[in-house]
Amino acid sequence: MYKKWRSFCGIFALSSSLLAVGCGTSGNTFVRAVNASPGLTAYAYYIQVGPVQVAFDLPYGTEGVTQPGQNKTDTSGQYCPVGAGIQTVEVFFTKNVGLKKENIGLILVKKDLVKNGHYTIVSVGTFPHVHLLVLYDQNIRATSGHFRLRVINAAASSGGVDVYLTAPGASAAGSTPILTNFQFGEVTQTYFELIPGKYELQITAAGNPSNVLVEEPFTPVVLRTYSAFVIDPAPGSSQFKLLVTNEEAAKK
Numbered sequence: 095m096y097k098k099w100r101s102f103c104g105i106f107a108l109s110s111s112l113l114a115v116g117c118g119t120s121g122n123t124f125v126r127a128v129n130a131s132p133g134l135t136a137y138a139y140y141i142q143v144g145p146v147q148v149a150f151d152l153p154y155g156t157e158g159v160t161q162p163g164q165n166k167t168d169t170s171g172q173y174c175p176v177g178a179g180i181q182t183v184e185v186f187f188t189k190n191v192g193l194k195k196e197n198i199g200l201i202l203v204k205k206d207l208v209k210n211g212h213y214t215i216v217s218v219g220t221f222p223h224v225h226l227l228v229l230y231d232q233n234i235r236a237t238s239g240h241f242r243l244r245v246i247n248a249a250a251s252s253g254g255v256d257v258y259l260t261a262p263g264a265s266a267a268g269s270t271p272i273l274t275n276f277q278f279g280e281v282t283q284t285y286f287e288l289i290p291g292k293y294e295l296q297i298t299a300a301g302n303p304s305n306v307l308v309e310e311p312f313t314p315v316v317l318r319t320y321s322a323f324v325i326d327p328a329p330g331s332s333q334f335k336l337l338v339t340n341e342e343a344a345k346k
Contacts, residue, residue: 121209124173128157128214128337130248130325133221137187139200141215143207144181148174148215155325155335157214178209185217185224200224212341214321218248218279229281231341234319241314242285249326249334250278252307254300257322259293262311266296266303275300290316295336297324308334 127141127149134154141149150160159174185200200221205228207213212231219225229246236242245257257273258266272286293312299305307324314320318340325335 121178122175123178123207123209123211123213124175125207125213125215126157126159126173127152128216128248128323128339129154130323130337131217131219131221131224132326132329134185134187134217134224136221136329137189139185139187141217142182142184142186143176143215146174146176148176154328155337157323157337157339173212176207178207178211180204180206183215183226183228185226187221201226203228214339216246216248216323219250220326227279227281229321231321232285232319233341234285236287236317236319239289239316240287241290241316242287242319243314244282244285244319244321245273245276246281246321246323247276247278249307249324251326252278252297252324252334255307255324256298256300256303257324258296258298258303259288259312260296262292262294264294266298266306269303271298271303285319288314290314295322295338297334297336308336310336310338312338 125143125148129152135151138151140147148159152158152160182202182204184202186197187200188195188197201224203226212233214229214231216227216229217224218227247255254275254277256271257276258269258271260266260269294309295312296309297307299307321339321341323337325337327333
């Protein structure tokens with residue numbers, strides 16, 4: 095199924111390259127999307143980079159690149175090619191206005207996307223107050239015998255959190271966090287390089303290891319690179335989410 099997505103994205107990437115002639119864009123860069131905006135899926139929506147529509151109706155708390163109506167997600171580290179250079183990154187939702195449907199812009203940012211780079215576009219904030227984090231993904235393999243991990247706090251309602259990497263079933267209390275008082279919108283500036291094994295990722299309220307917001311089993315593979323996104327509860331729920339994805343380097 096993904097090959098169809100890639101072809102779809104590739105067609106638009108070609109259009110992007112052609113339209114960008116004379117605008118300072120040269121070659122391609124690669125993007126994917128994460129939906130961390132509660133309530134966004136109440137409407138049909140899409141994320142667009144320049145003229146390229148890269149994600150449609152991506153389910154809440156998931157990552158991927160999709161065609162309209164497919165609602166498919168992917169955590170294996172796949173990206174969609176778009177034109178490099180200064181591009182607009184936008185989120186639109188579709189609303190019925192009388193007998194017509196209108197595409198309404200929620201947020202627009204401009205980013206300089208480097209040639210052959212890899213980026214993750216994260217929608218955050220409760221609809222309609224959506225914001226975008228455009229993250230540069232370091233396309234570097236871990237050193238021998240290690241894996242790499244980055245953490246992103248995409249949960250607007252979380253406040254500060256502590257992040258633990260514990261043995262399966264172990265309590266965060268008495269363990270040492272790898273991050274403390276990690277605020278909404280923060281991203282680890284460097285990736286952790288750690289020894290693979292069977293772990294549990296635990297996210298707790300800052301300074302309170304007994305208040306576990308979310309925990310997930312995590313069995314990283316040697317040499318691979320991962321991103322862990324802390325995500326707000328879905329509408330009507332009180333349970334935070336944790337999304338762990340591979341990055342492009344994971345495939346090499």
